[in-house]
Amino acid sequence: xxxxxIRPFAILAGVCALLSQVTAxxxxxxxxxxxxxxxxxxxxxxxxxxxxQAPVTDVTSADFRCYxxxxxxxxxxxxxxxxxxxxxxxxxxxxxxxxVINVYxxxxxxxxxxxxxxxxxxxxxxxQITAQTNGGTSITFPAQNLPSVSFTVPRNLPSGQYLVRMExxxxxxxxxxxxxxxxxxxxQIQVTGGGNGNPGPLVSIPGVxxxxxxxxxxxxxxxxxxxxxxxxxxVWSG
Numbered sequence: 042x043x044x045x046x047i048r049p050f051a052i053l054a055g056v057c058a059l060l061s062q063v064t065a066x067x068x069x070x071x072x073x074x075x076x077x078x079x080x081x082x083x084x085x086x087x088x089x090x091x092x093x094q095a096p097v098t099d100v101t102s103a104d105f106r107c108y109x110x111x112x113x114x115x116x117x118x119x120x121x122x123x124x125x126x127x128x129x130x131x132x133x134x135x136x137x138x139x140x141v142i143n144v145y146x147x148x149x150x151x152x153x154x155x156x157x158x159x160x161x162x163x164x165x166x167x168x169q170i171t172a173q174t175n176g177g178t179s180i181t182f183p184a185q186n187l188p189s190v191s192f193t194v195p196r197n198l199p200s201g202q203y204l205v206r207m208e209x210x211x212x213x214x215x216x217x218x219x220x221x222x223x224x225x226x227x228x229q230i231q232v233t234g235g236g237n238g239n240p241g242p243l244v245s246i247p248g249v250x251x252x253x254x255x256x257x258x259x260x261x262x263x264x265x266x267x268x269x270x271x272x273x274x275x276v277w278s279g
Contacts, residue, residue, distance in 0.1 A: 065137045066094035069207045069226040073129025073189060074120055081133070085228045087116040094133075096211065096222035100257075105247040106159050107206065107227035117229050119154055124235040125196035130207045130228065131189040138211035138222065139182040139261060142190055143273050144168040145206040145246065146198075154202035154229045164206070164249070165240040165277045168192035177267035184209070195279025197238030202231050206246070210272070216260035218252060242274045249273055 068091060070081035082091065088108040090096070097104050104110050122128050130144070145164045149157035170184040184190070190207065204227045211222040249272075250257060256272040 066090075066096065067135070067137060067209075067224055068094055068133045069130050069209070069224065070133055071131035072120060072205075072228050072230070073127075073131055073191065074122055075126070078129075078131050078189075079120060082116065084117055084120040084230070085226050087112040088226055096224055098219045098222060100223070100250040100252045101247050103247065105223065105225065107204070108225045109227070117155075119202060119229040119231050122194055122230045122232055124194050124198050124200070124232050126194055127191050128194050128205065128230070129189045129191040130205070130226070132187070135186050135188050136184050136209055136224075137186070138213050139185050140209060140211040140213070140222075141172055141182065141256070141269075141271060142168070142170040142184045143208040143210070143271075144190065144192060145208065145244075145273075146240070147204045147206070148199070148240075149202045149204070152202060154204060154231075157202075157204060159204055159206075159227075159246065162243045162245045162248075164244050164246050165242065166274050167195060167240075167277060169271055169273070169276055171271040172261075172266075172269040174266055174269050177265050180261055180266055180269065182212075194232060195238060195240075195277065197236035197279035198232055198240065199238060200232050200235035202229070204228070205230055210257065212259065212261050215258060216262075218258060221252070221257050236279070238277075238279045240277045240279075242277075244274055 209224040215221040
């Protein structure tokens with residue numbers, strides 16, 4: 042009788058654990074333009090994990106760019122965004138895991154972002170949210186629990202069509218190589234009213250990271266990091 046009682050509880054505990062793991066993962070399916078959130082996967086390329094929400098862990102894989110190897114790039118339309126305005130990238134829930142944010146952009150050389158796959162050294166960083174440390178006593182992550190990430194499109198950014206790549210790096214399991222989890226999406230925008238800026242430094246994605254960087258391969262729990270080094274190039278603000 043006791044075993045018959047315990048077994049349902051064991052099954053329930055397993056189901057709850059599975060649900061916890063699922064809800065801990067997330068995607069970034071929408072943009073926020075002029076304060077209005079776009080519908081899911083309309084102006085953001087549908088990612089391979091739009092159902093599973095599984096992260097990317099290999100920074101050298103082709104999926105590290107836009108995570109659309111199965112869904113294909115021609116799944117989104119392009120929305121107009123004015124240079125100097127605020128652009129948001131919306132999460133399907135909140136950013137559950139402790140970690141940091143990088144936002145990259147790449148201009149479509151042909152002028153048609155729909156057919157642009159982002160090959161080569163064409164990406165530049167426009168925004169980041171890093172960790173906060175105080176010499177080894179504690180480390181906190183301002184990006185955690187945010188429902189969206191917003192930044193100013195550089196006013197001096199040249200007009201044209203761009204990919205906007207969200208990269209949320211989750212560090213809760215980053216103590217081993219490829220333990221870090223990456224939640225990625227690419228939106229498509231048409232920038233208007235831009236300037237004559239020269240964005241850079243330019244990097245390739247994949248290629249920007251090896252996975253061994255101190256901001257990617259680290260244990261955030263013990264010993265508590267005294268400092269945190271944000272991965273990737275410097276932010277170009279225009």
